[in-house]
Amino acid sequence: xxxxxxxxxxxxxxxxxxxxxxxxxxxxxxxxxxxxxxxxxxxxxxxxxxxxxxxxxxxxxxxxxxxxxxxxxxxxxxxxxxxxxxxxxxxxxxxxxxxxxxxxxxxxxxxxxxxxxxxxxxxxxxxxxxxxxxxxxxxxxxxxxxxxxxxxxxxxxxxxxxxxxxxxxxxxxxxxxxxxxxxxxxxxxxxxxxxxxxxxxxxxxxxxxxxxxxxxxxxxxxxxxxxxxxxxxxxxxxxxxxxxxxxxxxxxxxxxxxxxxxxxxxxxxxxxxxxxxxxxxxxxxxxxxxxxxxxxxxxxxxxxxxxxxxxxxxxxxxxxxxxxxxxxxxxxxxxxxxxxxxxxxxxxxxxxxxxxxxxxxxxxxxxxxxxxxxxxxxxxxxxxxxxxxxxxxxxxxxxxxxxxxxxxxxxxxxxxxxx
Amino acid sequence: xxxxxxxxxxxxxxxxxxxxxxxxxxxxxxxxxxxxxxxxxxxxxxxxxxxxxxxxxxxxxxxxxxxxxxxxxxxxxxxxxxxxxxxxxxxxxxxxxxxxxxxxxxxxxxxxxxxxxxxxxxxxxxxxxxxxxxxxxxxxxxxxxxxxxxxxxxxxxxxxxxxxxxxxxxxxxxxxxxxxxxxxxxxxxxxxxxxxxxxxxxxxxxxxxxxxxxxxxxxxxxxxxxxxxxxxxxxxxxxxxxxxxxxxxxxxxxxxxxxxxxxxxxxxxxxxxxxxxxxxxxxxxxxxxxxxxxxx
Numbered sequence: 107x108x109x110x111x112x113x114x115x116x117x118x119x120x121x122x123x124x125x126x127x128x129x130x131x132x133x134x135x136x137x138x139x140x141x142x143x144x145x146x147x148x149x150x151x152x153x154x155x156x157x158x159x160x161x162x163x164x165x166x167x168x169x170x171x172x173x174x175x176x177x178x179x180x181x182x183x184x185x186x187x188x189x190x191x192x193x194x195x196x197x198x199x200x201x202x203x204x205x206x207x208x209x210x211x212x213x214x215x216x217x218x219x220x221x222x223x224x225x226x227x228x229x230x231x232x233x234x235x236x237x238x239x240x241x242x243x244x245x246x247x248x249x250x251x252x253x254x255x256x257x258x259x260x261x262x263x264x265x266x267x268x269x270x271x272x273x274x275x276x277x278x279x280x281x282x283x284x285x286x287x288x289x290x291x292x293x294x295x296x297x298x299x300x301x302x303x304x305x306x307x308x309x310x311x312x313x314x315x316x317x318x319x320x321x322x323x324x325x326x327x328x329x330x331x332x333x334x335x336x337x338x339x340x341x342x343x344x345x346x347x348x349x350x351x352x353x354x355x356x357x358x359x360x361x362x363x364x365x366x367x368x369x370x371x372x373x374x375x376x377x378x379x380x381x382x383x384x385x386x387x388x389x390x391x392x393x394x395x396x397x398x399x400x401x402x403x404x405x406x407x408x409x410x411x412x413x414x415x416x417x418x419x420x421x422x423x424x425x426x427x428x429x430x431x432x433x434x435x436x437x438x439x440x441x442x443x444x445x446x447x448x449x450x451x452x453x454x455x456x457x458x459x460x461x462x463x464x465x466x467x468x469x470x471x472x473x474x475x476x477x478x479x480x481x482x483x484x485x486x487x488x489x490x491x492x493x494x495x496x497x498x499x500x501x502x503x504x505x506x507x508x509x510x511x512x513x514x515x516x517x518x519x520x521x522x523x524x525x
Numbered sequence: 526x527x528x529x530x531x532x533x534x535x536x537x538x539x540x541x542x543x544x545x546x547x548x549x550x551x552x553x554x555x556x557x558x559x560x561x562x563x564x565x566x567x568x569x570x571x572x573x574x575x576x577x578x579x580x581x582x583x584x585x586x587x588x589x590x591x592x593x594x595x596x597x598x599x600x601x602x603x604x605x606x607x608x609x610x611x612x613x614x615x616x617x618x619x620x621x622x623x624x625x626x627x628x629x630x631x632x633x634x635x636x637x638x639x640x641x642x643x644x645x646x647x648x649x650x651x652x653x654x655x656x657x658x659x660x661x662x663x664x665x666x667x668x669x670x671x672x673x674x675x676x677x678x679x680x681x682x683x684x685x686x687x688x689x690x691x692x693x694x695x696x697x698x699x700x701x702x703x704x705x706x707x708x709x710x711x712x713x714x715x716x717x718x719x720x721x722x723x724x725x726x727x728x729x730x731x732x733x734x735x736x737x738x739x740x741x742x743x744x745x746x747x748x749x750x751x752x753x754x755x756x757x758x759x760x761x762x763x764x765x766x767x768x769x770x771x772x773x774x775x776x777x778x779x780x781x782x783x784x785x786x787x788x789x790x791x792x793x794x795x796x797x798x799x800x801x802x803x804x805x806x807x808x809x810x811x812x813x814x815x816x817x818x819x820x821x
Contacts, residue, residue, distance in 0.1 A: 385660070
């Protein structure tokens with residue numbers, strides 16, 4: 107097309123008109139649309155109350171045929187760096203088991219139970235810190251498996267929904283850790299080790315070996331435990347090696363001079379853990395070796411190995427997926443069969459982190475057991491939290507009379523107030 | 526024919542001039558934004574802050590904004606430092622102090638300018654007393670997440686990434702009491718997949734090289750968020766906004782971040798920004814107390 111002067115003028119004029127329009131739009135950009143706030147958001151100064159936290163919770167579990175648990179909880183926490191180099195934490199929990207609760211029914215009455223979740227004093231000096239008192243010690247990387255996470259026992263009077271932290275039992279311990287560049291060293295000493303708790307105010311786990319015979323009291327006292335861990339912190343990976351002298355967390359029935367008795371393993375433990383992060387994938391590995399494991403219903407011992415592999419992945423839309431496989435095997439005469447466990451989980455937050463939904467599933471080969479729990483938690487405001495969880499389980503009949511038996515279907519409701 | 530020749534030449538000259546002006550303006554815009562980014566990174570270098578982050582649904586009448594519900598408040602204390610030759614890598618630790626349900630949660634993050642290097646982060650799980658490594662990749666290919674449940678997202682808080690945007694000065698002039706450039710940042714193709722925004726407008730104070738206002742536009746080029754920076758103070762030679770308010774036009778929710786306490790250019794011990802700080806509470810408090818002496 108041949109461009110005449112008029113057409114060039116037209117192009118330039120058009121361009122100027124468009125630019126002027128753009129300029130007039132741009133002029134709006136400099137308009138000060140400042141506004142003020144009607145009220146200032148309250149700013150509370152730090153005071154001594156900042157170190158306290160209180161939690162009130164009411165929960166109940168419904169199963170086919172009625173209530174399984176009905177509990178009220180009051181929890182008081184206090185923590186403070188009260189002097190230079192010193193820190194204290196106190197965490198006290200009181201639970202009341204109402205009449206309909208299965209644990210209350212075992213005692214034929216409602217009852218209350220107090221325990222210290224944590225009560226320790228920490229002193230930091232140089233590159234080290236010592237922490238002494240009631241506390242937990244968690245080793246291992248693969249969540250949901252316990253190949254090396256065996257120092258802290260379990261409190262089965264608590265409910266496992268989707269968080270294993272809810273069912274760990276703190277014990278009195280002296281703990282020291284030192285930090286040196288990329289090396290972290292931990293040492294611990296437990297004067298009187300605890301074992302898994304299944305009930306309160308009564309013997310833990312009476313076992314009737316045959317109809318008509320008196321139940322065998324399974325309460326066994328454990329004594330000193332000690333050990334240590336060396337952790338190397340690399341770029342994108344961690345490696346730990348662990349050594350400890352430990353008691354088992356659960357007693358077993360053994361035969362001594364043909365008579366049954368409850369006893370607990372006392373063994374040497376060697377462990378290895380690692381985690382490697384690559385992009386949004388976290389690969390985890392735990393391996394443990396325990397000597398002198400008592401074999402149930404025998405007078406023999408065997409050595410046990412545990413290996414766990416885990417993966418954790420965060421998707422681009424922030425779904426968190428994790429899974430693990432865990433094999434526990436034995437070496438020795440009359441050693442038990444190996445056990446395989448698969449665990450998987452998923453979690454995601456919605457509504458600006460106010461709603462959290464999580465799922466936890468487990469499959470165990472021996473004894474045969476599988477379960478899945480879906481939990482949702484809604485943070486109503488900065489104080490109130492309501493949650494509900496649906497659990498489905500399929501347990502071997504042999505677990506029916508054991509404290510760890512889970513009904514086929516459970517529905518848990520809880521409401522919590524924290525301030 | 527001669528007249529037509531002159532007209533064509535004039536047309537080419539005008540178009541050429543306009544092109545040169547636009548390129549020059551783009552370069553100038555980029556230079557301005559690089560200087561702003563550089564100064565912003567300096568404010569995060571060797572810094573202790575105690576910040577209160579509050580969020581609520583808001584209503585507006587007579588140019589007054591008010592929460593129409595009780596605000597959700599988070600209080601956190603953070604220490605950060607910038608590393609590397611260009612101070613584009615960073616290490617930071619944040620501890621949540623409020624609300625009660627989240628008190629004690631600690632997060633340690635090492636992030637790198639090199640897009641091939643993954644961000645490393647660890648979370649302190651107070652219920653277990655254990656530090657857990659998180660898998661977060663580089664954050665480059667992940668949906669921006671809300672910061673502590675507020676209207677701020679990780680994308681709103683990040684700096685750098687200059688190469689992933691095209692900049693243009695839209696306007697210069699007086700904005701309130703300050704002379705500003707209004708600069709438009711449009712994400713390039715490489716950025717488009719990772720961002721929620723089709724463009725971002727910055728009101729840059731000409732004197733102090735700090736943002737006074739930012740507007741984010743959604744993928745349909747509709748206004749999504751306004752961010753206002755108020756109570757701007759000079760601390761250790763750097764300009765910092767004590768009060769940052771983000772208004773989400775579409776959800777009718779706002780978040781305010783108030784820096785209650787700031788200390789810049791403090792001497793942060795290298796060991797403080799390690800996993801030790803997540804578990805050695807006595808050490809953490811002792812070191813924080815030293816840093817708090819410099820609060821302004």
